[in-house]
Amino acid sequence: MKLGARMLKTGVAITVALYVAQLIGLNSATYAGIAAAFAIQPNIYRSFQTMLEQIYANIFGVGIAAMVVFTLGNDPVVIGFTIVIVIGICMTLKMNENTIALAIIAVLAVMETSEMMLLNLAGLRFSALTLGIVSAFLVNMLFLPPRYxxxxxxxxxxxxxxxLQWLRISTRHLSDDPALRTEIDRIQTELxxxxxTYLLFSEERIYRRKARMPKMRKLIIFRQMIHTSRKSLETLEAFHQYDDKVEHxxxxxxxxxxxxxxxIIYSHERLLLSAMGKIKKNPTKSIEEITDPDIPHLVETLIQVYEQDEKERLALLPLASRLMEYHKEILHLQKILNSYQRFHEHLDFNFKKKRRKIMPL
Incomplete structure (x- = not known):
């Protein structure tokens, strides 16, 4: 079993909420732990938004439940009717499922049978739930911050x-069809x-003005990297589709x-290595002339091959079209990456992996 950061944060948030509740003498410590479990989010921005949203839901749940108990009592039918009303309000305000669940818990916490004064009970339940929400936000912000x-x-x-590995194999007709189909499905899921992950990274807020522009440019580069990888996958799917025709x-x-x-594959790999700072940013012109693809020449060669066979003349033109689109995206990625490295030469992408230390024998 692999423990993720969010699992650890949930456990730590519940622990903090329970300890603080016991420290201040709050009798409803369990509700603080429940609220903390619902409030953990994958990034700080969503955690802050969820904290505000759940506090509002907590106020609605506790307030409506208290008014209903004052007027109609706490019969099970009345409790069910109150929960329907609270869910309707939360859905109207477009709150998420976790927030709605917390609002339901707030209603049940207030409307449960108790000998305590109603206002005192509602205040304790509200305090406990709010404590859990705030504890989860602080843990999410300070403990294991995400590095998206x-x-x-x-x-x-x-x-x-x-x-790219499968592309090399496919062009040489070495790929196994079922295995390739399985890999394409897996890659689509990974995409x-x-x-x-890109959405979570884009939601992270930068409050320092100097760091805001590099972050925006990084978002553009990441978006283009993803788009270029998607085009490479489409090229792989095209080779898989036309494998029999290419072979003959x-x-x-x-x-x-x-x-x-x-x-094309080399150009794509070169850009990724350049982003990591592992190769020269300005390669020699002779190397560029050797390695830069000539897609128009490829299309001309394709048309010349089928000039005498009208039926099969354009059979592989969609494949050439995929290659042209793929190359176009690579050129765009190269342009924006060079622009970033020119304006922010002193800033690192922080892509370099930490090397494991090799222990002496």
């Missing part, structure tokens, strides 16, 4: 490496996870196709 920038790049780097075309075109795709 590093996590995002590592995910993009690993996913892109997998795609959705990367999109979610003239050897001349196969060689041109493999050469140009290898150049």
């Amino acid at each position: 920038e590093l996590r995002l790049f590592k995910s993009i780097d690993q996913l892109t490496s997998d795609i 959705r996870h990367i999109d979610n 075309i003239p050897k001349k075109f196969q060689n041109v196709l493999v050469d140009e795709l290898d150049k």
